[in-house]
Amino acid sequence: MVVTLILVLGCIVISYLIHRKNMKLLCSVSSPDRGTRAERRLVIKMLKKGVHPKAIFHDLYLRKKNGEFSQIDIVVATPQGLLAIEVKDYGGWLFGNEKQRYWTQILNYGKEKYRFYNPIMQNAGHIKALREQSEQLANLPIFNVVLFAGDCTLKDVSYRADNTFVGYSCNIEYVLNRIREFQSAEYTDKREVARLLRKAVSNGNNPEIVSSHFASVQRKSIGQPRSWN
Known part of the structure; x- marks a missing residue:
C-alpha cells in the first residue's frame, strides 16, 4: 500500500x-489561452526540436484588403522562407486531394460521413492574406503546411505542389527537415517581416478583431458542410 502510494505521488x-x-x-x-490545445502542443514540440522562440508566431490575425481578417494558426520563419501552418484536430479516416474543394471525414466505421473545406485551399487563403502585408512578403517563399492532430488517419490524401506539406503534427520534425533542403530565401528586411508578424499576433489580443473574425467565419459557414475547425 505504501509503495503504491509513493509511486502514485511520484x-x-x-x-x-x-x-x-x-x-x-x-x-x-x-x-496558455491563445489558440487551440493542438496548436499549443505543436508550438511546444517545435521548441523542443530546437526552433528558436523568436522564429515562431502563434495565432496571427492579418487584415485583408477588404477590411476583414484572416487568422493563421502558426507561422515559422526559417532561412528558406515562412511556414504558414494550419493545425486540424480531427478523428476518423480522412480523404481528399489538393484540387477537391471539400474533403471527406469518415467516423464510426463508415456509419458517419462528413465533408469539410479543403485545408490546403483554406491555408492558401491565409497565405494570400500574408502576401498582401508587404512587397517583401509578396515575393518571399511561403510553404503551405497542414498538420493533423487527434486520432485521425490520412487514408487517401494526396498533393503534388512542391511548397505544400500535409501530415501529422507528431511528424513536424520531418517537415522542418524537408524544408531545410530548399534553397535559402532572399530576405530584403528581416526586421520588417518580424515586425509585421508580431503585429499580426498582437491583433489577437484585440477582442473586437477576434469577435469580428469569428462572426465573419460564422456567416461564411452557413450552408457549408459540417466541420470541426
Missing part, C-alpha cells in the same frame, strides 16, 4: 514538473 510530481516545463516553453512564444 507520477503526480513528475507530471507536474513536465507540465510546468512545457508551460515555460510555451510562454516563450505564446500564452
Whole structure:
C-alpha cells in the first residue's frame, strides 16, 4: 500500500514538473489561452526540436484588403522562407486531394460521413492574406503546411505542389527537415517581416478583431458542410 502510494505521488510530481516545463516553453512564444490545445502542443514540440522562440508566431490575425481578417494558426520563419501552418484536430479516416474543394471525414466505421473545406485551399487563403502585408512578403517563399492532430488517419490524401506539406503534427520534425533542403530565401528586411508578424499576433489580443473574425467565419459557414475547425 505504501509503495503504491509513493509511486502514485511520484507520477503526480513528475507530471507536474513536465507540465510546468512545457508551460515555460510555451510562454516563450505564446500564452496558455491563445489558440487551440493542438496548436499549443505543436508550438511546444517545435521548441523542443530546437526552433528558436523568436522564429515562431502563434495565432496571427492579418487584415485583408477588404477590411476583414484572416487568422493563421502558426507561422515559422526559417532561412528558406515562412511556414504558414494550419493545425486540424480531427478523428476518423480522412480523404481528399489538393484540387477537391471539400474533403471527406469518415467516423464510426463508415456509419458517419462528413465533408469539410479543403485545408490546403483554406491555408492558401491565409497565405494570400500574408502576401498582401508587404512587397517583401509578396515575393518571399511561403510553404503551405497542414498538420493533423487527434486520432485521425490520412487514408487517401494526396498533393503534388512542391511548397505544400500535409501530415501529422507528431511528424513536424520531418517537415522542418524537408524544408531545410530548399534553397535559402532572399530576405530584403528581416526586421520588417518580424515586425509585421508580431503585429499580426498582437491583433489577437484585440477582442473586437477576434469577435469580428469569428462572426465573419460564422456567416461564411452557413450552408457549408459540417466541420470541426
